[in-house]
Structure formats: structure tokens, C-alpha cells
Ligand SMILES: NC(=O)c1ccc[n+]([C@@H]2O[C@H](COP(=O)([O-])OP(=O)(O)OC[C@H]3O[C@@H](n4cnc5c(N)ncnc54)[C@H](O)[C@@H]3O)[C@@H](O)[C@H]2O)c1
């Protein structure tokens with residue numbers, strides 16, 4: 001290991017030295033070229049002009065070649081440095097694990113992940129694991145649990161949930177070449193062969209055992225459908241069922257048959273739900289999907305959303321076909337949309353520093369900061385990482401996920417964005433300015449919305465339309481993308497489902513076609 005480190009050090013030094021050398025010679029050449037300019041005797045003679053332009057062309061070509069060489073050397077140096085640092089991290093991790101004398105499988109996974117990054121560039125693509133004999137690229141991205149973890153620790157009421165694998169696939173990689181790197185360092189060419197919005201497939205590693213039902217309250221049709229589905233899942237698939245405490249009471253009061261149903265008694269038990277539940281079934285509209293997501297402050301099991309509302313942007317499944325649909329989802333791989341959420345922290349001015357005192361609030365649609373009952377304009381200062389973005393003077397601001405782009409943000413003039421697009425929408429509500437257009441920011445940023453200390457009024461934050469919190473002068477709201485997305489099952493695939501929902505839900509760009517008869521174009 002020591003020798004390898006020396007070799008790495010030498011390679012880094014060598015690359016940096018080469019890069020320095022090329023830089024010096026490039027500068028010398030540049031100086032020569034500029035010195036050449038005033039010395040050249042330019043006469044009003046074509047031959048001289050041709051000679052002069054040829055000479056300048058040769059100098060420019062040499063300069064370009066030197067600059068290209070310099071860029072390649074710098075990229076190589078950066079790559080060696082990255083590899084060296086990764087190797088150092090792997091070593092440090094190994095050392096740490098040995099000290100702790102109990103290297104868990106999760107640690108091993110982290111190590112393997114780091115190690116795989118070391119070999120990423122040169123690793124040859126295994127045709128069966130990546131592009132496959134069928135020509136469909138399928139690349140594993142996430143595994144639900146650490147393989148081989150001690151399952152017994154969580155086994156109390158029901159067994160621990162079953163593991164699954166996620167993979168992304170793409171058709172039509174015709175030349176058989178599939179690049180896994182975002183940037184190729186070897187030639188200094190930048191390529192974006194990997195796409196973040198490929199269809200993701202979920203494949204169970206063993207049959208799912210536990211389903212959680214989340215249902216819209218105060219609806220007789222939802223209640224009777226829930227009872228029917230619970231029976232069917234128990235009798236035909238021997239599935240363990242969880243429901244919310246309210247629904248458990250209703251079902252058990254109705255028929256003692258439902259005594260097998262499980263629920264939770266307190267927040268602490270609710271927090272462990274994600275370790276027991278394989279699949280969530282929602283019966284209601286989009287609001288029920290938002291509600292189901294809000295029950296999970298960390299990882300969320302896959303959601304199969306049946307439409308029993310009026311719009312249903314996130315509820316593609318028809319309740320009449322629940323048997324076919326659930327049979328497919330329980331037995332076969334299915335497409336999912338990974339819907340990112342925003343984690344929001346309210347930082348009170350009274351707090352001494354920015355240590356968060358409260359748990360973050362996770363939203364699937366958006367966080368809205370508005371003027372509430374106040375008749376004053378909201379006055380908000382917005383920052384993106386450490387850069388000032390703008391001051392909002394108007395009714396408020398919506399910070400939305402791409403899933404939420406078709407909800408309140410759309411009503412306030414924001415764009416509709418496919419849910420797999422990695423971004424955060426920044427949409428003003430009735431801004432008192434003609435030029436305040438909505439923005440879409442990359443998902444890597446952290447946004448800070450501050451009520452200035454000298455603000456005339458208060459502002460109110462609400463989270464997926466719920467849980468309003470007052471923001472006084474000096475208070476701030478901090479938002480970034482959460483590491484815990486909501487995986488929703490697709491009826492067809494992410495894109496077909498998205499387009500169907502904007503066509504059917506919003507009648508997007510519906511217009512009678514022009515008739516063909518009439519004046520011909522001249
Ligand atoms: N002016 C508006 O359009 C407006 C105002 C307030 C809240 N809302 C939205 O309502 C959401 C809360 O929904 P709810 O069902 O609990 O309240 P709700 O019952 O008041 O329903 C609001 C409507 O928004 C729709 N909706 C929710 N999420 C959506 C999404 N991602 N894409 C398209 N439509 C969506 C619902 O289907 C419903 O028709 C908030 O997150 C907010 O986005 C919209």
C-alpha cells in the first residue's frame with residue numbers, strides 16, 4: 001500500500017509538473033506571437049498579407065495544441081488526485097472498521113462503493129449486468145437493505161420487510177457502448193451519456209409480505225373498497241396488513257374478521273413502520289398520497305396509488321382493476337418514479353445559532369411562504385447557497401419539488417416539470433413586479449428564505465398545504481432536497497404517466513383541430 005501511495009504521489013507530481021511545463025511553453029509561444037505582430041513589415045502587397053496570415057495561422061494552431069495538451073494534463077492530474085484521495089478514504093475507513101472490531105455489512109458496502117469509484121474509469125462493462133443480451137441497459141442503483149443484516153432485531157409483530165433491487169433501464173443503446181462516467185478524463189472530452197431520468201424498475205428479491213393502507217377519511221366508497229382489498233390480500237396472497245389507527249378501529253368495530261389487522265399506537269412505533277412495510281397502498285386523491293408520504297420522515301416504501309379523487313396526478317391506478325394491478329405489483333418488476341422531497345427547517349431568530357432545534361419537515365409538493373391574514377405585502381430575502389437570489393415583495397413564494405410543479409406552483413405561473421427532472425422550483429405568488437419570472441434551480445442547492453428584521457409584517461409557511469408556521473422578523477426557512485424520495489409505482493412508465501396526467505387532469509393544450517378546408521397557404 002505504501003509503495004502504491006508513493007507511485008500515486010509521483011504520478012500527481014509528474015502530472016502537475018507536465019501541466020506547469022506546458023503552461024510555461026504556451027506562455028512563451030504566446031509572447032513570441034505577439035512580438036511578431038509589430039515587427040512584421042506590412043506593405044500594401046497581397047503576397048505579404050498572405051504570408052503574414054499563414055504565419056499567424058501556424059502560431060494559432062500551435063497555441064491551440066499547447067492549450068489542449070495543458071487541459072489534458074490538468075485533467076489527468078485532477079483524476080490522479082481524486083483516485084489518490086479515494087484510496088486514502090478507503091484506507092481510513094478500513095482502519096476505522098478494524099478499530100471498531102465489528103465491520104458491519106453497511107460499512108462493507110460503503111467500502112465497496114468507494115473502491116468501485118476507484119476503478120470506475122477503467123472497469124470494463126459486463127454485457128450481462130449492464131447492457132445485457134437483450135440490448136436493454138439495466139444498471140443496479142439501490143438495494144433496499146444491507147444484505148445479511150441481522151433481521152431478528154426488528155422482528156416483533158411481523159417479519160422484517162423483504163429486500164428489493166432497483167435498476168434503471170434504457171432502450172436503444174445501439175452501438176453497444178455505454179459510458180458510466182459523466183466526464184471522460186482520458187481525452188478531456190465531456191460526455192453526458194448517463195441520464196438521470198431513465199425508467200427505474202423495482203424487482204422484489206422475495207415476495208412482499210406486508211402492505212400498509214392509507215385511506216382518505218370520511219368517504220364511504222373508500223372505506224368499503226379498503227375493507228374489500230384487505231380481505232382479498234389476506235385471503236389470496238396471505239399478506240400482513242397495516243392500517244392507520246382510525247381505520248383499524250372502524251374495521252374491527254365493523255367485523256371481528258379484521259382482528260388480524262395491525263396498526264401503531266404512538267409516534268415512536270410509527271417511526272419504525274418503514275422497517276416493516278413492503279408496500280403502501282393509497283386510496284384517495286393526491287392529498288392522500290401527500291398524507292402517506294408525510295407519515296414517513298425517513299425512507300418511504302414504494303407507493304401504489306389508487307385514484308378515488310377528482311384529479312389524481314399522482315394516483316395512476318384505477319380502483320376497479322385493483323386485483324390485476326396488485327397481483328402484478330406483488331409478483332413482477334414494475335416501473336417507479338422516484339419523487340424527490342424537500343426537507344425544510346424553520347430557524348427562529350431567537351435561536352442563538354443555526355443548530356436546528358426541530359426535526360425537518362419533509363414535503364412532497366411544496367413549501368409555501370405567504371402573507372397569511374396580513375394585508376401587507378410579504379417581504380422576503382432569498383439566498384441560494386451563499387448567493388443572494390432576490391427580494392420577494394408580493395403575496396408570497398412557493399418552493400416546489402418537480403412533483404409539486406403541477407399543483408400550487410402551476411397555479412402561480414410556474415412551469416410543469418417531469419417528476420424525474422432533478423430541480424427545485426422557485427415560483428413567486430402575485431409578485432408586485434413585472435419582471436419576476438419563476439425560476440428552476442438545480443437540486444443540489446440549499447435555499448434560505450429570510451424575513452428581514454425590519455419587515456413590517458409576519459409571513460406564514462405551510463407544508464404541502466398543511467401545518468402552518470408563523471415566521472416573524474429575523475426568522476428563516478431553509479430548504480434542500482431530502483435524501484428520502486417517495487417511490488411511486490407507475491401504471492406504464494414515468495413519462496407516459498406524467499403526460500397522461502397533464503392531458504387528462506388539466507386538459508393541457510386541448511384545442512379543436514383546425515379544419516382542412518379554407519384558404520390555401522400562398
Ligand atoms: N391555488 C392552488 O392551486 C392551490 C392552493 C392551495 C393549495 N394547493 C395545493 O394543494 C396541495 C394539497 O393538496 P390536498 O389534496 O391536501 O388539498 P386539497 O384537497 O385542497 O386539494 C388541492 C388540489 O390540488 C391537487 N394536487 C395536489 N397535489 C398535486 C400535484 N402534485 N399535482 C397536481 N395536482 C395536485 C389535488 O388533486 C387537489 O385537486 C398543496 O400541496 C398545494 O400544492 C393548490
Ligand SMILES: Nc1ncnc2c1ncn2[C@@H]1O[C@H](COP(=O)(O)OP(=O)(O)OP(=O)(O)O)[C@@H](O)[C@H]1O
Pocket residue numbers: 214215216217244284285286287288289290291308309310311312
Ligand atoms: N389518511 C388520511 N388522514 C388524514 N387526512 C387525510 C388522509 N388522506 C387524505 N387526507 C386529507 O384529506 C384531504 C382530501 O384528500 P384527497 O386529496 O386525497 O381527496 P380528494 O380531495 O377527494 O381528491 P382530489 O384532491 O383528487 O379531488 C386532503 O387534504 C388530505 O390531506
